Amino acid sequence: MNRLKELRQRDGYQQADIAKFLKTTRQTVSNYETGIRGLDIDTVCRLSNLFGVTVDYFLGRSDMPSPEISEEEWALVAAW
Numbered sequence: 166m167n168r169l170k171e172l173r174q175r176d177g178y179q180q181a182d183i184a185k186f187l188k189t190t191r192q193t194v195s196n197y198e199t200g201i202r203g204l205d206i207d208t209v210c211r212l213s214n215l216f217g218v219t220v221d222y223f224l225g226r227s228d229m230p231s232p233e234i235s236e237e238e239w240a241l242v243a244a245w
Contacts, residue, residue, distance in 0.1 A: 167209075168223055170198040172216040186215065 173183055180194040187194070187208060196202035204212075213223045221227035 167197070167200075167204060168218075168225060169194075169204075169212060172212075172218065172223070173198075176216060183212075187211065 169183075173180070180191045180198075183194045184191045193202060197204055197208075209220055209223060213220045216223070218230040219227060219232060222230045
């Protein structure tokens with residue numbers, strides 16, 4: 166399961182908008198949303214970045230859309 170349709174609608178995009186972003190067709194986006202066609206890892210990463218969510222959230226593996234720790238917090242941990 167992926168959350169493409171949910172996130173697309175949340176952010177006010179049409180399938181044609183996502184198709185243009187991915188340089189593909191609206192039908193391909195429709196196929197992604199219905200599960201007729203699978204998403205490759207590059208596409209999953211690009212869409213996760215577009216919607217500002219983690220890959221795990223996008224793929225339905227997590228209910229947390231963003232990481233629990235911010236990038237600034239990770240930098241502090243790394244510096245420590």
